[in-house]
Amino acid sequence: MCERHGAHLSRRTFFVAGGAALVGTVFPAAAEAEAEETRTVTGRFEPGAPDWYYLPVTVPAGVREIEVRYRYDRPQPPPGLPGNALDIGCFDPSGHDLGDHRGFRGWSGGFRDGFVINAGDATPGYLPGPIEPGTWHVILGPYTVAPQGMNYAVDVTLRYGPSGPPHIPVPAPERARGRGRAWYRGDCHLHTMHSDGHRTPGQLAAAARAAGLDFVASTEHNTPSAGLRWGEHAGPDLLIIDGEEVTTRSGHWLALGLPVGHWIDWRYRAEEPDRFRRFRDEVRAVGGLTVAAHPYCPYVGCSWGFGYRDVDLVEVWNGPWTADDEHAVRTWHDLLCAGHWVPAMGNSDAHSESDVVGLPQTVVFADDLATRSILAGLRAGRAWLAESSRVGLALRASGPGAHGARPAGIGQRLRVGPGAPVDVVLEVSGAPGCEVRLITPGGVAHSAAVPASGSAVVRWSTRAREAAWVRAEVRRPVPTDTTPDTMVALTNPIFLGV
Template sequence: MSTGDLSRRNLLRAGGIVAAGAATGLLPGVAFAAPAPGAAQQQTKTVTGTFKPDVPDWYYLPVDVPRGVKQIDVVYSYDRPTVPAGVRGNACDIGMFGPEGHELGNTRGFRGWSGGFRDRFSISATDATPGYVAGPVRAGRWHVILGPYTVAPQGMNYRVDVTLTFGADGAPFRPNPAPVSAPARQRGKSWYRGDCHLHTVYSDGKRTPGQLVADARAAGLDFIVSTDHNTNSSQLVWGDYATDDLLILNGEEVTTRSGHWPAIGLPAGTWIDWRYRASDAADFRRFTDQVHRAGGLVTAAHPFANCFGCTYEFAYEIADLVEVWNGPWTQDDEASVTHWDGLLRGGRWIPAIGDSDAHNPDQTVALPHTVVQAGSLRQAELLAGLKAGRSWLAESKDVNLEFGASGGGRSAGIGERIAVGTGTPVTVSATVSGAPGTTVTFLDQLGPEHTETVPASGSATVTWTTYPRYSRWVRVEVRRPSGGPNTTTPNAMVAMSNPIFLGAAS
């Protein structure tokens, strides 16, 4: 069966007409019928067609499934013609919605997503390919979703094979979410190290959940957040891999065509939709509100990442956190810190975090990570600490930073305010260890104000005195001028803090 060439006159979207960037297309469907007695218990139907370069973000292939199906399998492929340098070639994502519906925000209908990481998937009552949600293959109209990520000038020729296997369901899948505590790392009110942006084989990572847990423990982390792209399936299995010395929180990297925003601290099984662009402001607000109602936080991820669809284009004022440091230090991170600092100077403070975004074994978990002050190693208190900006960012567990301010008989820590008069001297102090070959710099809204070199021992205490009439806030950066072992970019970040605010609140 062929769909032929598709054009924008096929565009549609549940709920009405919208801008073309958010539109979707409907492909001709396939229908299956239950086999006659004695006939083969497996049927396959094939769809082929061509996507032209001027196509919407999402296409839906309807699949009518009869009763008595125990497993559905989908395999897809597309051509990759040669394109000139600087021209994007073909890339296409894939996922699945069940008969409960595929309308925007339909959490009941979502059955999985693998993006472009896999060329096939299976779903049954007992099991599902990582990225997909196991459960009965109910009768009704399913939809394979295809997402032409980039399309070559020649177009994209694609093929989708859908196979149904008939028979009785096996034993039902039983979710096993992660425990809500990690007693061996519980220290009451303390500073806790965590990596809030990580991937496994349940999206496009190459670590199994067990491998990620092992690497996180080796990195000295107290907690991690699982943020597989556009799917909630890994949230249902973390209990199989949990240990008593690592708290595992649920999340999802909401991966849109206008940037990525990890939703962190979600109840197990929560799915957040991603089928909109930054121009669809009401949809973005709808799903960030969903995250907030669920008790989670919204992160603006790698704002200046140099890949199509990766740069954060949404409204910053809706985000709870900005991921200013993502993986080994690069110029992208420098741009993110500069932009975040500009927001801060303009009076809009969104707490900074740093994450490894580690996908593969050659990418180091906890490079970097965020050290947050929380009342305990519990999700609600960790999220509260992150949202309040009581945190600093570290290259590794070997680096430690203490940063505070005092004056007029008062004191304040990271993310807090020292409320003293404009003429009161305030001394800020940073104590660094595990950071040889670095410099410590205090910055305020005017830029760098005071810098000292850390000796070969890697430890130093640096102080500087200012006044609220001159400095509205102060933050600290620890940098390695030579770049160092983790990056070739000079003046690489080793640690940085969120600000301490000076003076009475305006």
């Protein structure tokens, strides 16, 4: 069986060579079947192919396991053009329409060459469960197609017999042993072998503990499968929050604080803003947060295309400091100056074992070390960013006199009249040889050097009419490959005025 797919096809139209309609891969009824049977479908994607192609597979009763393997050619593209890349996932007979949670059974993008699903187990990235009879769909996503086109082959193997014992999820608890109302350190953008990461969940949890983190968020690409096992690695010292990195063709966003097993669809582009808002609203409805991730990431499909009006936070610092992060901070600063504040956060986006978990990290003020408390602190912007747990920081602003306005901290408002004097104090530690900058809508308003001890107390005075807000940066005068210096810490603003 062979199919061709080109730019002239709609996203849900299937054709085969010669114009015949694709009827799917049909297996015999269970009574006629052997213990195992494999069918192969071959096809071709042309440049400009639709984002998604659904290969139907008719599964009879009596199947205990389905296995899918795929391959495609990788011709050398002309200089400057991307080569072939093909993603893969799966829906069961419950449905594969946009947002259909019932039918989603897994996604691995282009990281694996196939998957296996049965009642009690599944390849990481996929959801175990019964192999119900009916029409399953293998979803193929031609991420990039070289000018020469892409030939592919999909092998579908069905294995018959008793389904075996069901899978028993082990989710992480929603609370860990905290310190009451306090600042907690976390990393909310992380990957394991459940998507395109190289660490196991256990290795990631160990790396988080070694980095001095209090919490992490599980954000696998387009799948909630890791959440079914995080309870094996959480503990009283480490809160694990369920989430997903929603990987669209127009940018990636984090859905933080999802219920265990809850899946958020990614099959839309920036030209379809209503679809994005639909799933943004779905995340908010279950108490979660939406985060624009690495907005200036230079890879195909990674840069942010949905704007900032419809998200709860923006990830301004992603992994080791680069020009992409500098650009993100500048955009965020411009939003602040325009009167639109989207709280900032920073995460490591760690994939490989060489990626440092907690570089950077978000330090959030929360009522407790519990999922809802951490999310509430992030939503309110009661957070600052650091390159590691060695860095300490406190920023506060106060008005005149003992009976004046109540002092305000990061993410809060100091309610004083426009002419009232405002005292700003920044305390920093673990930052030897760095420069502290206090920044307002007018730019850098005050700077000071941190001595070799790494600790400093910086004071500055202003009035609310002169600065609608103030935020802090701590930078090391050491260049990276793409920037003249290195960010060490960054705060959300304190707002000044009634």
